Amino acid sequence: MNAIRRRLGHLTPLIGVIGLLIVWQIAVWFEVVDPVLLPSPADTFIAVWNGMTGGRLWIDFLRTVERTSLSIAYAAAIAIPLGTLLGSSTAVYRSVEFVVDFFRSTPASALFPLFLVIFGVGDNTKIMVAAFGASLVILFNVAYGVMNARKTRLLAAKVMGASKMRVLTDVMLFESMPQTFIGLRNGVSLALVIVIVAEMFIGSVDGLGYSVLDSQMLFEMPDMYAAIFVAGALGYGFNLLFLVIEKRFVHWSGH
């Protein structure tokens, strides 16, 4: 009995999915929404399938993956060392905290015009705005992770003869790792949002954002829904990827 319940437990998340599909199908049957605006789940699935196996959607998907990955890579490369450095001194972090918080609160979309002037109409602008937004999120988390590093551990390293720099690389970097991964997960979600928006409006010829908007303008509703679902799956996938890396890499957290 319990075994069955446990096995069924893995399936619990599917209930919501099935429920959604049923409601959707019913809405289509009863034409709750204009059929032109709401294709059936089956039509949408076929659009996803065709698009992803040799269709346009696969290429758009790859372009979005590429832009988001690049932006998160740039963001991490800058924000992790910088956050560690800033966080290692509470006084230093306090002095830049307002600036970080201010730009963290500024909608990244408001920065597009500025970045357009600097980087021109191309991939660079999209990647850089996304990297900028993500880097602040990562920076903030890394700095807090470092500031909350276990004091005993820092003292232990110091008492063994570690220099300030060694304490930073040997202890603080690791101590902040769990918080860093929170930053990375939030950062990649934000980067994806920014990249998709940029693909819609900033001189794009490809990407999932472009695909959503283009299908909508051509009134290819199944294609539009397909692009939305793939974008959702991508966001979910990125999050899952970082969770898996975190589990393997930050094996000590929670002990």
Place this chain on the structure above:
Amino acid sequence: MTVEKAATAAAANMAPLPSAAPAAPDARPHITVRGLSKRFGATVVYDKFDLDIPRGRFVSVFGPNGCGKSTLINIIAGLLPADEGEILFDGKTLRQTNFGYVFQNYREALFPWLRSIDNIRYPLKFFNLSKAEQRNRVDRLVEHLGVKIDLNRYPYQLSGGQQQLISIMRSLVIEPEVLFLDEPFSALDYEMTLFMRDQLQAVFLETGTTMVFVSHDLEEAIYLADDVLLLSRGPARIADYVTVRNPRPRTAETLSDSDFVQVKAHCLDVFQRLVRGS
């Protein structure tokens, strides 16, 4: 045997009694503290405090809560700055001295991202040793102590006592002249504590390292000590400096030995007078 007071040479509040010092083969002071002052805000913890710790002896520090035991060894070990005063190790400064420090909280003192063996090896990075030499040193230490822990495990996969043992090994691998321990067993259960006391005693007998050991358990402090340093409160003074002459290795029988019981009764008496705050 009666309780002997081997007053340290320059204890501020006591007349120097050099002749009463134990006739150990190497009894010249290893650590000298002169004119130490330390305050936290309005709390004066030390005021012109002097202390000598002889080389190669096991010194237990005991005293009322908050009297400044941790502060003392933290200042000597360079974890806390002194307001005033000088601390020398056989005439050398701390930087020129090889020393180890064992924290009470082993969970927060070990590096959980490193395997136990790499935790032990870590301090060797700051010495000019090849990888092979580093490995050799760890192997030698493990063999020396007869440790039977799977060192490829991460610290969090070990029991509390095993973790503290790793922590002690990490401080021993550099072959320190002095080892500081601040209540190292107080987070362990009783069985593990008994085991660890004997492990530490074995380490002391094997290495002859000068030990400065803070404990809040009087019996433990005396059991392990050559000398018990009894501190008074606010600002801290040397209330008494008691030599324990029971032969080593000490065992469970030692605890009921009449000399031991006498020393313990004496220390307890001093302590109670301190706490009653006369």
